[in-house]
Amino acid sequence: MLSERILGSLIRDKGREGRRGFTLPRNDVDDVEFSAIVPKERLRSEKPGLPEVDEPTVVRHYTNLSRKNQAIDTTFYPLGSCTMKHNPRANEVAAANPGFAGLHPLQPEAQVQGALQVMHELQGFLAEISGLPAVSLQPLAGAQGELTSILMVRKFFEEAGDAGRTTVLVPSTAHGTNPATASMVGYGAKEIGVDEHGGVDVEELREAVDETTAALMITNPNTCGVYERNIREISEILHEAGAFLYMDGANMNANLGRMRPAEAGVDIMHYNLHKTFSTPHGGGGPGCGAIAATDVLAPFRPDPVVEREGEEFRFARPQKSIGRVAGFHGNFGPILRAWNYIKMHGPELRDVTDMAVLNANYVRAKLGGTYRIPYNELCKHEVVVQPPEGKKALDIAKGLIDFGYHPPTIYFPLVVKEAMLIEPTETESKETLDDFIGAMLELAETSNEELQAAPTGAPTRRLDETRAARKLKARW
């Protein structure tokens, strides 16, 4: 985030009334009376007050801003639970293809057969990877994939005439979006604790499940990077009570080709295509939270899905659809990139998972001994560590900025004090990991006084994070 001083010195003060950096085509449309179309109170009475500047000033402004950011294209970015991995440039070439990029969502199906084929094939890939045959590509983000899934569960119970299901269970290691989803759909969210391995406490779950339970939302691997080893037993407990097992599969780069959710008893799940199958997604988008479900839940999928009839691809409305959850067909860009990414790997897709898990465990092994590892067992794609006694996660994170790294996720998961959640991802080399580990070990030896001064080399020093969160000022 940039201080007002930097923003101001760059552009606000450089504006001069009437200066232009663009040329608009000549207006060849008859003058319209705007107030006839837009209600008067919606019309501006004054100019918006933007700086009026020439093109070089604008270019420098945005280029300088971009250089003040840390990004996956400039540095290692081990942001746990967010999967900031390299996005292959081949994906961008595919996404920029005018044959795709220039499509309009209202074009007739006959003109967009290629795009429909991509969607149809991706539905098939995601069904194959999860073992869950009914896919929808419509949700625009992971959190929306969760929402879609739980809306489908709710509709199932409505159709079944079962009005007594009022609760969704959420383990304390779940992603924060899980309980939020449950309550947005109108369910009460009930928390389930963790056992000594960092997994769901099965006994507590057994106690909590009853005829009011609609579903359990399980993140697997969970936000401690731990695989839920009892997932089968967990699914049986739910199924016996007539409830569903939903899996947050945002981090499927820990499972690809190694674990099929359907075989573990999962009824419905979401993917984060932008994480697992690589779409640049810093700053909140664009994404795709595709879902996959069993045949039982298939009729409730959002409208439309892509079907194949002979050589033709077409949109179809699932029988008892919950309706649309996004405009048109969702975010086509991440869909195309995911298709490309999966095709590029082919049968070796499993290597993604093997490398992600290997890299996380390498970091775990090298930091262990200096950093505390609360669940010191084989982890999956990410590892949670704690700084040495007497040091704070925040200080280590700020220190990493001076080494040129984007800090990992800190103070999350909530079940671990002073947590640092490190996700190296599969796209980083051993040399990069060794450099990062070196920085972490050096910071562990640095005095608290020095650490508390960090970052010293960034465009801004430490921000008042409480004020930033409570009184966010996103415009000037």
Ligand SMILES: *Cc1c(COP(=O)(O)O)cnc(C)c1O
């Ligand atoms: C990232 C993530 C989400 C949310 O995904 P968005 O696309 O940011 O909405 C949900 N669950 C888990 C486990 C995640 O890592």
